[in-house]
Amino acid sequence: MTLQPVFVVGDEDVHTLEAVGFDSEEEFQRLLARHPRVLDFGSLADGRPLRLSLVAREMGVATGEHTGPTLALDHLFVDEDAVPTLVEVKRAGDTRIRREVVGQMLDYAANGARYWPAALLRKTFEDTCATDGVPLDQAYEALLGERTPQEFWAVVEERLTAGRMRLLFVADRIPVELRAVVEFLNRQLRQTDVYAVELTHYRGAGALRVLVPRVYGETAAVPGKSSSTATRRAAWSRDEIEQAVSGYPRAHEAAARHLLEHASRHGRWEGGRGQHPSALAEYTTAGRNCRLWALTLTPRSDKARLDFSLGAVRQRLGATAAAALTADLRRLPTLAGRLADAAARDYNLWPSLPLDELTRSDTLDAVLAALERLLAATSADSPDPDPDPDPDPDPA
Structure with a gap:
């Protein structure tokens, strides 16, 4: 299906933006790392708006206790509630967006829950801040509240171990096969939230670009589902x-x-x-x-x-x-x-x-x-x- 252009209307001028794909998956990934706000849909448990902070791009994932990282997740983010968000990015033309990416994501989630302790997550986040030139006090200001860094990352580790996380499949076009899998996983998983995020990319004259997100798999529509972006599941009594x-x-x-x-x-x-x-x-x-x-x-x-x-x-x-x-x-x-x-x-x-x-x-x-x-x-x-x-x- 051909997407209709978007028109930006000024006082006198009309600017036309045409839907285009990303030049490469690398470009797509860099954009999300620089501008995670495009994934800030939903809200935290107390109603505050969701804000994601980048822990790492190409986050290494071990698959055994005696091995180093053998896999790499495209992006790992975390929010102020210490809920980790795992992101895999694919362009619509990549055939892996239909089925293979689901197995990849579940592999990352299962092994990340076992092999990403608090100390590793903290060091990775702080190394990313240093590489990106972001002062640590500024980076932590958006996350800690009244907590110390040790407390915050200990809670992130606890969330991972308990399976409380978000899994985001991000593409410029979400195929119906992936939407079906996302909806199924959201019905079956008790507290891991699964979303597919379609980011339609529009370009206009010069450097003007527009990203229009559409989210599939909203857990509010799944009866009985407890969402990490809405009501947090109670601990086992x-x-x-x-x-x-x-x-x-x-x-x-x-x-x-x-x-x-x-x-x-x-x-x-x-x-x-x-x-x-x-x-x-x-x-x-x-x-x-x-x-x-x-x-x-x-x-x-x-x-x-x-x-x-x-x-x-x-x-x-x-x-x-x-x-x-x-x-x-x-x-x-x-x-x-x-x-x-x-x-x-x-x-x-x-x-x-x-x-x-x-x-x-x-x-x-x-x-x-x-x-x-x-x-x-x-x-x-x-x-x-x-x-x-x-x-x-x-x-x-």
């Missing part, structure tokens, strides 16, 4: 987590209860916001709170897992503490290979153990003993200083 644990076979239930009780004795745990019931454990040591693990309770107990937050340990308690916990966890055969290069990766890892393995008393005892050794060591000693400390205190 203790009753819901209790119900999930109670439905497991006895050995899996016992292992889950041991973990939750251990967290309660040494700190606290709260419900996560992911697709499945989850518990996020925050331990108190050396006067600080540090999230050490997340327990995800899938409908099938053999798929449930325990994820350790080594990145949070490194950021909150220091490299020595992260190295000690890593050494303890490497004694478990499942984690030995995955953690071989943890130090080289600055402990930006979320190694996981299946709940199945924790039904073995020796494995569960080893995990709990490792956590207690970490608490004992960090209670006795002050954590290593952050290599780039903030003047503000760490979050309580």
